[in-house]
Amino acid sequence: MKKILIYLVAFVLALSPLYSASASASQTTKLTKPVSSGTTLYQYTHQGAYTNQISHLSINLNDPYTKVEVGLPSVYGGLATTTALANSHSSDGHRVVGAVNAAFYDMSTGYPLYLISQNNEIYNGGILAKNASGYVSYPIAFGVTANGLAEIDTYDFAVTTVSKLGRIPLTGLNRQRQQDESILFTPQHHTTATNSNQYGVEYVVQTDEQITSTYFGQQLSGKVVQIRPYGSTQKLDIPKNGFVISANGAQAAKFESLQVGDAMAVEISINEKWQDAEFMLASGPMLVRDGQRHITMDTSSSRAKEVAPRSAIAISKDKKTVHFVTVDGRLSDSKGMNLVQFADYLVSQGYDRAINLDGGGSTTMAYRNHGSNNVVVANRPSNSGGAERRVSAILEAISTAPLSDAKTLKYSRTNVGTLLVDSTSTVTIEYVLDQYYNPLPVSSSNISFKSENGYVAFTNTTIQAVSAGTDRVQILYNGKAVESFPITVTDTPGAMAISGSKDVVKDAATTYTLAAKDQAGNNLVYSPSQVKWSVDGDIGYINQDGKFVATKTGTGKIVAQLGNTSTSMTVTVMDKAIFTDVPASHPYYKEVSYLVEKKYITGYGDGTFRPEQTLTRAHGAVIISRVLKLDTSKIKDPGFKDVKASHTYYKEIAAIQNAGIMDGLNGNFNPEGQLTRAQMAKIIANAFKLEGISSIQFKDVPKSDWAYEYVQALAANDITTGYGGGIFKPNEKISRVHFGLFLYRVLNQ
Template sequence: MNVFKRQFVFLWVLALVLLVPKGAEAVSLKENGRTTVSPGVVRRELSAKIGGRNHIVDVIQVDLNNPGADLQVMAGAGNYTRKDTVSHMANRTDAYAGINGDFFNMSKQGAPFGPSVVDGKLQSSPLESVGLFAFGIDSGKNAYIESFTFNGRATAQDGAHYKISGLNKTDYIINHTQVPSHKDSIQLYNDFWTAPSRGLRGSGEVLVDGNFVVERISLDKPLPMVTPKGKYILQVNGRAKDFIRNHVKPGQKLRLDYRVSPDRNWRFLIGGHALLVNGGRPQPYIMDAASIDGYRARSAAAISKDRKTVYLVATEGRTKKSRGMKLDEWAATVAALGVEKAINLDGGGSTTLVARGHGDFKNTKITRPERNGAERRIVNGIGVMNKAPKTALSAGEIAGPRHVVLGEVATYKLGKAWDSNYHPIKVENVGYSLTDSTFGEGAWIYSRFLSPKVGKTDIVLTTTGGVKITLPVDIQSPAALKSFTLAAKDSGNTITLAPKGVTKAGRSIAIDPAQITWTVEKGAAKTDTSSWKAPGAGVKEPAAIFRQEKAEGAYVAYKANFGPNTASYVKESPGYAKVRMIVGKKNFTFAGENRTMDTTPVIRNNRTLVPLRFLMEAYGAEVTWDNEARTAIVNYKGHTIALPANKNEATIDGNTVALDVGATIQNNRTMVPLRFIVENMGMEVYYENSDRSISIFQKIN
């Protein structure tokens, strides 16, 4: 070993010592929960504390000993150069979980940096640059993370040969030589590369069929085509062009041999970036990290020491779940999982981890891209596959509310179903019946539960195959409602009122009218609260039907009392004009016409006071003010009423009567007791407590 080599080794060891991540000894992991995704696949959520900050770290843990668990490279929209999101890739390939994969140049056609084996076939070579690693699984389902090289050769019919430098690569700069990747090289492209442009612009190209027969040679410019199915295009530059010019002719054989090393009969292989963990310890990041360090969203693939457990790990960046981690913090966090080796996957805006819930046919995002941004379209990802056989339905989930209100008509159904190996089952193909553990048949109308008593029960769904599924339900009192209303349909003398509510949790509900106390004021009606439940009637809206038999004045009020809640519907009789005011508001209506007052109705001593002039003049009365006597005088239909201010008395056609609340002055307007004025003017009044509205009716002559 010469002096230069000894100095280099010393400096490299020193660098390793100095660059060991500072956070390596300061990671605290706590598991918040875990669930099985599919056989041998577990989803875990962890809280990680490092550098004084808390982060949520999501993990998909895969047991390769389980025959049902396997991994697959998901390539864009099915090929390279056609990028796609992790969610789309996972759903397209029927993956049960998925994570973003290799790094790629966002400005180029769209191919990964590293090697990849897709469906058992090598579809990309590693960059010639040093320091990059890849993650693979061999034919014996053993996981490896190691550095890869590519070996390829093109052999002409005359025996001459030339090195093939890469498979399906964009052009790049080789990091340890600073030489352009495509200089003097043969770059190979198969039909997995779907873009019409390849590698370095302006290069010569050769078309070779699946039997290695040369079909076309174009040394001055690229071939104007995508790579045909089952064929190859060789892109040639510099001395590689001379090789083709001197040794290859159309119609001749050009043998193409290539492989990656190490070659372990890979069933799965995907590239990444530098190592994060080696030998169970976090590693210094040896690749140029200037553009990828900082507090970012992160993702990684890791393996156990026995090569039988795979960890797909991710954390968000610049979200509520995680501010993001620096590379040294990320290495320390992944190492704290107890892994043997880990590789850094693409991060930042590419970071996405998805997984299926039980019974779901599509994946849900668990770890979102940086800043909760939209998913980035990327070149490949890692799919977690469920290879276990499909079986009969074994479990499911009931769709419907867990908290209901007394009297609520709550609909329940089979929401999701899955077999013993977690394959989802279409619920529309499953027959079942519904009941509950407390009340039984009488509390059910079809699939709707009428919640007849406050307390707890279990909704019980039984499939035709005998599988029982339960859902605990809490029945709350009517006090759980935020609002209570009646949806009305008025058809002459038939009034249909559907009780509705909105819970304090914000859920809109329908209510069984038979569990409501109804009253009819100023009239009479036959009441029907149960016909909506009749067999053969189909699924109808819960509603009470009133057949009005008589009205005793300007209106008939249908009132519903439901615990502390009240609601009403007022059916107005013909032949009346109406003024409608609202306590505390200046706007009012007369005969449906919008008007405005300069003061508002008020409530004092439980009496409603209204502006005298605006009310009476709306009906055509004459209202004057005797300033000396401080008395308001109303002349209406031959009657005269005098109302002195601030006195608990009034004079009607010369007769003095006592008032419990007298007229008063507000904002220079005379305010009078509503009930006194309307009762002595032959009017009728209806007060709605729910919105504090006052309806005043006057018979039209």
């Protein structure tokens, strides 16, 4: 039978693949989610020629409550997103639980391009591509046939006129006429007029009754009542009780002898396989046939070679399982596939037949998420921001299952762990599903809780630990237990530890927290208000939020009591740091503070002491002069060439020299020179008239060393013990803090 589609071309089967199926391809399942009793969503990461993210809805037509339908907009040529279309078609007893974008369409008009029908009613007559480089150059459709089975196969659609001229096939139905075409227009055309140009002839045929639908198996009979001749620009309306034959070129010549008053009949037919089908949707190319790659377009064309997002429908060999499949593309973690790669992927999944759908930016998979009757996007469309593209038709997985008793329930809890007596945990019900995954309403009137052993009680959705023991909480929906979980209550915490600073500065505040485990080392749930805080020792006070304020220096304990168990932490309260770089925790904080208090040492203008900085001879002279309280008002010029009377520390250096504590070399004092430990020993021994020989003999300061008697004097008076291994390090530069340490020891013998 001659096809009515305008560009019928020879069937092209691609034999030379762009890429062959990769033996090293692998696939990881990321998600398995039943969305109804017969439909399950799967999501995969597939590693083949590229990494791709794949979404897959498996639809079992054996399930008595599961079917597949075509989803169309309410207005012909209307466009809507996949989710919007699906949700608009969903209702009680007819829930859309999954959807995929489907039909190719003219993006300038919104009109679908290829054949679509429902229960024989023809929604769109369709065309074919001019050549094999187009996606749909061969009449192939997906649908559900009259026996309720899924099908992907060719179709034979024809419109034939019967008149005194004999049987003349037409080339199209309810679409714009092209050159050398003959088109049938019925009242179901999307406009009321043919809107054909003047380069053809149009025959108006009136029937006895109004034509209320256009469908497969239809026969229309009437008489020619008007002929619009070639060249006429008259707008020709399609009568409600009739039809119009519009012909051009060679096709028009076939009707030249037809006259007003002649009888004319039209037969609209589809081959037997598709007659009375629940629906059919033409698309292409076919990708898989009999479990093998079978591509009905030129695989060397740019469209076939493009690596892009893809959509397809596949079916099982027994035609009882339908698969919606999408591959994301043009994304950083999902490049997409060309048609050969896509076909090979579908073959690898074991599908018997598969047909390509509109892809690219239209590629969208949707599913009913648990707890809602609305479908949401499952994949990531490639449009900017992941936005869905509006499309002209979709395919839908439908659940007709009725609402039934609750079967599954998802909940979450605050404070998961062993509960301390008087602590609480709150349960949130996220959703309740029946056996068909239909969401059930959740409210305080249908959710309740029950304790099996009575160790916990309930206030609405809050669990209150009452007494120690092991219990199980049941979650009931309309009085029937749907879910449960174990719960343990204790009155005796196990391990407890206080967290917070062990060193606190006087007049400062710090907060302590308590971490507790049960006897088995598991997380213990309790309220902060259950912790009783106290202070052992007269060092400050603490409130019940664990905030401690230090009021006196000294050592005490922070005590935390939880239930019948307590723990403590030793805390030392110190004076405020005098310098920013000598905090109260500094090992020589006490010594530095003492020398500052006595005004023997000072810091720098930026608030630092710079304890590790080496000490200069000038600064050593200043400090010793302060400690010894030398009179700097009556001094004799020491005659140092590098310490003039204008020098900042001239008086202190002169006083030290006059007292015989420090001297220069070759007429210079070298005020910026850095003191060594040996020089420090001499200065302190001279300044404080220290003498003696210690039992400690330093290996690096033998008796022959000039500093021997000074180092020994310090050791004999317990001012130094040197370093481990019996060494003193006499030539090492002395830091400001170590010089202060030696002074402190001398002054506090």
